[in-house]
Amino acid sequence: MLNTKRTTISRIAILVPLLALAAASCNGDPPTAPDATAAGTTITGAADLDAKSVNAQGAVHVVAGHGVVWHDGSGQWLNTSFHALQMQDGSVNGNWHYQFQSREPRGRIFVQVTCLSVVGNQAWMTGFATQAGNPANIGKWFGLHVIDNGEGHGVVDQIDGTRWFGVDPDAAAEYCATMPVLEPIRAVEAGNVQVR
Numbered sequence: 531m532l533n534t535k536r537t538t539i540s541r542i543a544i545l546v547p548l549l550a551l552a553a554a555s556c557n558g559d560p561p562t563a564p565d566a567t568a569a570g571t572t573i574t575g576a577a578d579l580d581a582k583s584v585n586a587q588g589a590v591h592v593v594a595g596h597g598v599v600w601h602d603g604s605g606q607w608l609n610t611s612f613h614a615l616q617m618q619d620g621s622v623n624g625n626w627h628y629q630f631q632s633r634e635p636r637g638r639i640f641v642q643v644t645c646l647s648v649v650g651n652q653a654w655m656t657g658f659a660t661q662a663g664n665p666a667n668i669g670k671w672f673g674l675h676v677i678d679n680g681e682g683h684g685v686v687d688q689i690d691g692t693r694w695f696g697v698d699p700d701a702a703a704e705y706c707a708t709m710p711v712l713e714p715i716r717a718v719e720a721g722n723v724q725v726r
């Protein structure tokens with residue numbers, strides 16, 4: 531009886547935070563389907579597959595992180611969190627959430643990742659907005675470039691900010707395929723980037 535109560539309490543303690551996380555969205559509204567500009571997207575970025583990097587879940591690449599990036603001199607900031615998996619067949623899944631400068635709902639966007647390219651300690655991902663504080667951004671395309679500079683005291687990872695491709699999925703796919711290094715690349719504060 532005592533073990534049953536402990537097991538039940540343990541399950542509830544784990545389940546409650548997961549349910550809260552699942553219920554949360556960028557602006558508190560239920561997710562909104564992307565518009566037609568995002569339909570029929572093909573998965574790209576599968577060229578750099580390396581069999582020895584396949585992890586236990588069968589993913590070839592795992593990219594995850596979070597942190598704050600300050601825009602130099604302006605006092606503006608970008609708060610972001612992201613994760614993306616590239617599987618052995620080249621398919622990609624994941625998402626990232628970012629918020630610009632204030633906690634106003636219109637500054638938030640939630641992106642579904644459709645492309646991931648990884649070279650060494652750097653990753654490029656693109657996708658389309660499935661939720662946005664500004665409904666006009668739903669279905670539009672965005673890109674992100676992150677750099678994992680390792681672990682340990684004094685090591686600073688980097689993010690180049692978020693690229694906007696509007697309603698052009700081809701421009702987003704080109705960004706992911708060509709993997710440009712665009713300035714400025716900013717330091718991540720209060721966070722970490724993992725590229726595996």
